[in-house]
Amino acid sequence: MKIRKKECIKYADPGFIFNKNDGLLLINGIKYIVRTAIKNISGTRVLILYFYESERAADNAAPEYTLFQCRNDYITLWRCEAGKEKWLSASLENLGDRYDNLPPKSAFYRKNDEQRVTQFCAVSEKQGFKALLSLQKSIMQTRLLERTKKRERIIIGRMQSVPVVPRGLKNWVHREILPHYIYYIYKRSKKPMQGYCTACRNDVLVSGVKHYSEGECPRCKKTVIFKASGRAAHSFDRKTV
Numbered sequence: 001m002k003i004r005k006k007e008c009i010k011y012a013d014p015g016f017i018f019n020k021n022d023g024l025l026l027i028n029g030i031k032y033i034v035r036t037a038i039k040n041i042s043g044t045r046v047l048i049l050y051f052y053e054s055e056r057a058a059d060n061a062a063p064e065y066t067l068f069q070c071r072n073d074y075i076t077l078w079r080c081e082a083g084k085e086k087w088l089s090a091s092l093e094n095l096g097d098r099y100d101n102l103p104p105k106s107a108f109y110r111k112n113d114e115q116r117v118t119q120f121c122a123v124s125e126k127q128g129f130k131a132l133l134s135l136q137k138s139i140m141q142t143r144l145l146e147r148t149k150k151r152e153r154i155i156i157g158r159m160q161s162v163p164v165v166p167r168g169l170k171n172w173v174h175r176e177i178l179p180h181y182i183y184y185i186y187k188r189s190k191k192p193m194q195g196y197c198t199a200c201r202n203d204v205l206v207s208g209v210k211h212y213s214e215g216e217c218p219r220c221k222k223t224v225i226f227k228a229s230g231r232a233a234h235s236f237d238r239k240t241v
Contacts, residue, residue, distance in 0.1 A: 003073045005087055007042045012077050013062045014050065020058040024107060032064070032106040033057050036113040038120060046070045047120040049132075051102060065095060065102070069120070074136055091136040092129065103129040175199065177239050179225060182206060182217060186228040199224060 184195030
Protein backbone atom coordinates (compact mmCIF):
# COMPACT_ATOMS: atom_id res chain seq x y z
CA MET A 1 0.00 0.00 0.00
CA LYS A 2 1.30 3.45 -0.95
CA ILE A 3 1.63 6.07 1.76
CA ARG A 4 -0.87 8.92 1.37
CA LYS A 5 0.77 12.31 1.63
CA LYS A 6 -2.44 14.15 2.54
CA GLU A 7 -2.94 11.89 5.53
CA CYS A 8 0.71 11.97 6.57
CA ILE A 9 0.84 15.76 6.72
CA LYS A 10 -1.38 15.62 9.81
CA TYR A 11 1.44 13.88 11.70
CA ALA A 12 4.37 15.85 10.27
CA ASP A 13 4.96 17.95 13.39
CA PRO A 14 4.03 16.33 16.72
CA GLY A 15 5.11 19.36 18.75
CA PHE A 16 7.72 17.54 20.83
CA ILE A 17 9.31 19.73 23.54
CA PHE A 18 13.02 19.38 24.37
CA ASN A 19 14.72 20.17 27.65
CA LYS A 20 17.20 22.99 26.96
CA ASN A 21 19.59 21.49 29.50
CA ASP A 22 19.67 18.09 27.82
CA GLY A 23 23.32 17.25 27.18
CA LEU A 24 22.50 15.49 23.88
CA LEU A 25 21.72 18.88 22.36
CA LEU A 26 25.22 20.11 23.14
CA ILE A 27 27.34 17.24 21.81
CA ASN A 28 29.59 18.29 18.93
CA GLY A 29 29.14 16.36 15.72
CA ILE A 30 25.45 15.63 16.25
CA LYS A 31 23.40 17.77 13.88
CA TYR A 32 20.05 16.00 14.21
CA ILE A 33 18.15 14.65 17.19
CA VAL A 34 15.72 11.90 16.19
CA ARG A 35 12.45 11.16 17.86
CA THR A 36 10.04 8.47 16.74
CA ALA A 37 6.38 7.47 16.85
CA ILE A 38 4.11 4.82 15.38
CA LYS A 39 0.74 5.92 14.04
CA ASN A 40 -2.17 4.33 12.24
CA ILE A 41 -2.52 6.31 9.02
CA SER A 42 -5.39 5.39 6.70
CA GLY A 43 -5.53 1.92 8.22
CA THR A 44 -1.78 1.35 7.85
CA ARG A 45 0.73 1.10 10.68
CA VAL A 46 3.40 3.71 9.97
CA LEU A 47 6.73 4.35 11.69
CA ILE A 48 7.59 8.07 11.82
CA LEU A 49 11.07 9.52 12.37
CA TYR A 50 11.39 13.21 13.22
CA PHE A 51 14.81 14.77 12.53
CA TYR A 52 15.29 17.96 14.57
CA GLU A 53 18.27 20.24 14.12
CA SER A 54 20.05 20.07 17.48
CA GLU A 55 20.75 23.81 17.47
CA ARG A 56 17.06 24.65 17.10
CA ALA A 57 15.42 21.76 18.94
CA ALA A 58 15.32 23.63 22.27
CA ASP A 59 13.47 26.48 20.55
CA ASN A 60 10.52 24.17 19.77
CA ALA A 61 11.26 24.33 16.05
CA ALA A 62 9.53 21.91 13.68
CA PRO A 63 11.57 18.89 12.48
CA GLU A 64 13.55 19.53 9.32
CA TYR A 65 12.83 16.01 8.04
CA THR A 66 9.85 13.80 8.82
CA LEU A 67 10.24 10.27 7.46
CA PHE A 68 7.15 8.07 7.11
CA GLN A 69 7.94 4.36 6.86
CA CYS A 70 5.53 1.46 6.37
CA ARG A 71 6.30 -2.16 5.47
CA ASN A 72 6.36 -1.63 1.69
CA ASP A 73 6.84 2.10 1.16
CA TYR A 74 8.49 5.23 2.56
CA ILE A 75 8.46 8.97 1.94
CA THR A 76 9.98 12.02 3.63
CA LEU A 77 8.69 15.56 4.15
CA TRP A 78 11.51 18.09 4.01
CA ARG A 79 11.09 21.61 5.37
CA CYS A 80 13.30 23.69 3.13
CA GLU A 81 14.38 27.26 3.55
CA ALA A 82 11.77 30.03 3.80
CA GLY A 83 9.26 27.57 5.25
CA LYS A 84 8.72 25.66 2.02
CA GLU A 85 7.89 21.94 2.16
CA LYS A 86 8.96 19.26 -0.31
CA TRP A 87 8.23 15.54 -0.50
CA LEU A 88 11.26 13.30 -1.09
CA SER A 89 11.21 9.69 -2.27
CA ALA A 90 14.90 9.08 -1.47
CA SER A 91 15.94 6.45 1.05
CA LEU A 92 17.44 7.42 4.40
CA GLU A 93 21.04 7.08 3.18
CA ASN A 94 20.37 9.59 0.39
CA LEU A 95 18.75 12.25 2.54
CA GLY A 96 20.68 15.30 3.63
CA ASP A 97 23.68 16.95 2.03
CA ARG A 98 25.13 15.34 -1.10
CA TYR A 99 28.33 14.25 0.65
CA ASP A 100 27.03 14.10 4.21
CA ASN A 101 23.82 12.13 4.67
CA LEU A 102 21.68 11.96 7.79
CA PRO A 103 22.60 8.78 9.76
CA PRO A 104 26.27 9.58 10.58
CA LYS A 105 25.36 12.95 12.11
CA SER A 106 22.13 11.91 13.86
CA ALA A 107 21.33 10.44 17.27
CA PHE A 108 18.15 9.06 18.82
CA TYR A 109 16.77 11.18 21.65
CA ARG A 110 15.97 8.23 23.88
CA LYS A 111 16.72 4.51 23.80
CA ASN A 112 13.06 3.69 23.28
CA ASP A 113 13.12 5.83 20.11
CA GLU A 114 15.70 3.48 18.63
CA GLN A 115 13.95 0.36 19.96
CA ARG A 116 10.75 1.48 18.29
CA VAL A 117 12.59 1.51 14.95
CA THR A 118 14.25 -1.90 15.32
CA GLN A 119 11.02 -3.55 16.49
CA PHE A 120 9.05 -2.10 13.60
CA CYS A 121 11.63 -3.06 10.94
CA ALA A 122 11.88 -6.64 12.28
CA VAL A 123 15.24 -7.39 10.61
CA SER A 124 18.47 -8.91 11.91
CA GLU A 125 20.11 -5.50 12.44
CA LYS A 126 19.88 -4.28 16.04
CA GLN A 127 20.95 -0.67 15.45
CA GLY A 128 18.14 1.69 14.55
CA PHE A 129 19.48 3.36 11.42
CA LYS A 130 20.97 0.11 10.05
CA ALA A 131 17.67 -1.69 10.60
CA LEU A 132 15.77 1.05 8.76
CA LEU A 133 18.26 1.05 5.88
CA SER A 134 17.97 -2.74 5.63
CA LEU A 135 14.18 -2.53 5.35
CA GLN A 136 14.38 0.26 2.77
CA LYS A 137 16.89 -1.67 0.65
CA SER A 138 14.53 -4.64 0.67
CA ILE A 139 11.71 -2.35 -0.53
CA MET A 140 13.97 -0.92 -3.27
CA GLN A 141 14.81 -4.44 -4.49
CA THR A 142 11.11 -5.30 -4.62
CA ARG A 143 10.40 -2.11 -6.57
CA LEU A 144 13.18 -2.92 -9.04
CA LEU A 145 11.81 -6.43 -9.55
CA GLU A 146 8.30 -5.03 -10.16
CA ARG A 147 9.62 -2.52 -12.72
CA THR A 148 11.54 -5.29 -14.48
CA LYS A 149 8.46 -7.52 -14.63
CA LYS A 150 6.39 -4.61 -15.95
CA ARG A 151 8.87 -3.98 -18.77
CA GLU A 152 8.96 -7.69 -19.56
CA ARG A 153 5.16 -7.85 -19.76
CA ILE A 154 5.18 -4.96 -22.25
CA ILE A 155 7.85 -6.66 -24.35
CA ILE A 156 6.00 -10.00 -24.29
CA GLY A 157 2.78 -8.24 -25.31
CA ARG A 158 4.45 -6.57 -28.28
CA MET A 159 6.21 -9.76 -29.34
CA GLN A 160 2.97 -11.79 -29.48
CA SER A 161 2.36 -10.57 -33.05
CA VAL A 162 5.84 -11.61 -34.15
CA PRO A 163 5.90 -15.09 -35.73
CA VAL A 164 8.26 -17.81 -34.56
CA VAL A 165 11.78 -17.55 -35.95
CA PRO A 166 12.17 -20.05 -38.84
CA ARG A 167 14.32 -23.09 -38.27
CA GLY A 168 17.77 -22.75 -39.75
CA LEU A 169 17.74 -18.93 -39.68
CA LYS A 170 21.07 -18.75 -37.85
CA ASN A 171 22.77 -21.00 -40.40
CA TRP A 172 21.20 -19.03 -43.27
CA VAL A 173 22.52 -15.73 -41.86
CA HIS A 174 25.96 -17.25 -41.49
CA ARG A 175 25.85 -18.70 -45.00
CA GLU A 176 24.22 -15.86 -46.99
CA ILE A 177 24.55 -12.58 -45.06
CA LEU A 178 27.79 -12.46 -43.10
CA PRO A 179 31.10 -12.09 -44.96
CA HIS A 180 33.28 -15.18 -45.22
CA TYR A 181 36.98 -15.60 -44.65
CA ILE A 182 39.74 -18.06 -45.22
CA TYR A 183 42.30 -17.87 -42.47
CA TYR A 184 45.56 -19.34 -43.71
CA ILE A 185 48.97 -20.03 -42.19
CA TYR A 186 51.38 -17.86 -44.17
CA LYS A 187 54.53 -19.42 -45.66
CA ARG A 188 57.22 -17.76 -47.75
CA SER A 189 57.45 -20.73 -50.12
CA LYS A 190 55.18 -21.20 -53.10
CA LYS A 191 53.76 -24.40 -51.67
CA PRO A 192 50.02 -24.51 -50.86
CA MET A 193 49.20 -23.04 -47.43
CA GLN A 194 46.89 -24.63 -44.88
CA GLY A 195 43.70 -22.59 -44.32
CA TYR A 196 40.22 -22.72 -42.87
CA CYS A 197 37.06 -21.47 -44.61
CA THR A 198 34.38 -19.90 -42.40
CA ALA A 199 31.75 -20.39 -45.14
CA CYS A 200 31.87 -24.17 -45.47
CA ARG A 201 33.79 -24.65 -42.21
CA ASN A 202 36.36 -26.94 -43.76
CA ASP A 203 40.14 -27.06 -43.97
CA VAL A 204 41.41 -26.04 -47.40
CA LEU A 205 44.71 -25.46 -49.21
CA VAL A 206 45.38 -22.06 -50.83
CA SER A 207 48.32 -20.59 -52.75
CA GLY A 208 49.26 -17.26 -54.32
CA VAL A 209 46.95 -15.24 -52.03
CA LYS A 210 47.58 -12.01 -50.11
CA HIS A 211 46.35 -10.81 -46.75
CA TYR A 212 42.95 -9.08 -47.05
CA SER A 213 42.56 -9.90 -50.75
CA GLU A 214 39.29 -11.29 -52.14
CA GLY A 215 38.95 -14.63 -53.81
CA GLU A 216 37.02 -17.87 -53.89
CA CYS A 217 37.03 -20.86 -51.61
CA PRO A 218 38.45 -23.82 -53.58
CA ARG A 219 35.95 -26.13 -51.93
CA CYS A 220 32.55 -24.33 -51.58
CA LYS A 221 33.19 -21.65 -54.24
CA LYS A 222 31.93 -18.88 -51.92
CA THR A 223 33.45 -15.42 -52.21
CA VAL A 224 35.88 -15.00 -49.32
CA ILE A 225 38.43 -12.59 -47.89
CA PHE A 226 41.84 -14.11 -47.21
CA LYS A 227 43.45 -13.34 -43.87
CA ALA A 228 46.82 -14.43 -42.64
CA SER A 229 46.30 -15.89 -39.18
CA GLY A 230 49.42 -14.23 -37.82
CA ARG A 231 48.19 -10.75 -38.83
CA ALA A 232 44.47 -11.04 -38.07
CA ALA A 233 43.82 -11.97 -34.45
CA HIS A 234 40.14 -10.99 -34.35
CA SER A 235 37.33 -10.18 -36.77
CA PHE A 236 34.10 -8.35 -35.91
CA ASP A 237 31.24 -8.20 -38.41
CA ARG A 238 27.85 -6.57 -38.09
CA LYS A 239 24.99 -6.87 -40.56
CA THR A 240 21.29 -6.02 -40.47
CA VAL A 241 18.89 -8.69 -41.74
